[in-house]
Amino acid sequence: MSVRRQGTILFAAVLALVATAVVIQLWLLTVSMEALLSGEFKTLVPAAAGSTLLLAVNAGLLRYVFHFDRDAHGE
Amino acid sequence: MNTDFEQHGCTGCQQTPQWRQDFPIEWEGDHYVSRREMVKFLTLGSLLLAGANWVTALASRFLHRGSRAERFIGLASSLDQTRSMLFRYPTDQDPCLAVRTPEGKLVAYSQVCTHLSCAVIYDKAQNGLFCPCHHGLFNLEGQPVAGPPTRPLPRVQLEQRGDRIYAVGMEG
Numbered sequence: 001m002s003v004r005r006q007g008t009i010l011f012a013a014v015l016a017l018v019a020t021a022v023v024i025q026l027w028l029l030t031v032s033m034e035a036l037l038s039g040e041f042k043t044l045v046p047a048a049a050g051s052t053l054l055l056a057v058n059a060g061l062l063r064y065v066f067h068f069d070r071d072a073h074g075e
Numbered sequence: 076m077n078t079d080f081e082q083h084g085c086t087g088c089q090q091t092p093q094w095r096q097d098f099p100i101e102w103e104g105d106h107y108v109s110r111r112e113m114v115k116f117l118t119l120g121s122l123l124l125a126g127a128n129w130v131t132a133l134a135s136r137f138l139h140r141g142s143r144a145e146r147f148i149g150l151a152s153s154l155d156q157t158r159s160m161l162f163r164y165p166t167d168q169d170p171c172l173a174v175r176t177p178e179g180k181l182v183a184y185s186q187v188c189t190h191l192s193c194a195v196i197y198d199k200a201q202n203g204l205f206c207p208c209h210h211g212l213f214n215l216e217g218q219p220v221a222g223p224p225t226r227p228l229p230r231v232q233l234e235q236r237g238d239r240i241y242a243v244g245m246e247g
Contacts (some may be wrong), residue, residue, distance in 0.1 A: 004104065022124065025124040025175070047131075
């Protein structure tokens with residue numbers, strides 16, 4: 001299997017993970033907005049922290065994609 | 076019918092046809108690049124969503140701070156006669172209701188029902204705050220006890236100084 005084909009499959013898997021994380025972030029934002037408008041402030045900071053954690057996971061996966069891409073071009 | 080190409084061959088392009096020179100990208104390469112770019116795009120979206128979540132969290136701090144202003148709402152002696160009193164807090168657009176409970180305790184809540192924002196009224200017979208729109212009922216702790224509301228009424232913090240009652244903050 002060529003490196004490029006491996007990369008295509010790998011990127012598809014990473015894309016599925018990142019898309020799932022983004023959907024969870026969208027849900028967190030919706031819940032936060034609802035909590036803000038109903039005056040329930042206690043959940044807002046944990047929701048923002050959770051969203052940041054998902055961002056960190058996404059950034060890590062993107063970094064991995066960049067590394068793979070650089071290595072693939074190096075070959 | 077033989078074409079000119081079949082008769083003479085493709086001189087100068089036996090290795091690579093013209094269409095291949097014009098469109099040199101393989102499907103494999105196209106998928107590789109488009110998925111890589113989509114990961115970048117979604118990570119950027121993830122950054123924006125995380126930012127929006129923090130903006131929401133910070134906005135709550137400002138809203139909370141804004142509700143700490145102090146405001147005179149009325150006299151305790153007049154409340155003792157009527158048992159309930161309407162006032163506005165923290166702004167003139169926020170109707171609230173103060174009640175002297177049968178035990179003599181002074182409590183106050185937002186008058187906006189947490190179901191569909193109708194105005195709740197003090198009901199002496201049921202000893203609670205009644206919403207006439209959909210027959211919701213809150214007890215004098217602000218908790219919903221009957222009807223469609225599921226969330227408690229926001230409580231107004233009060234301070235009594237002599238005969239004067241002040242609203243000093245909002246809870247929840």
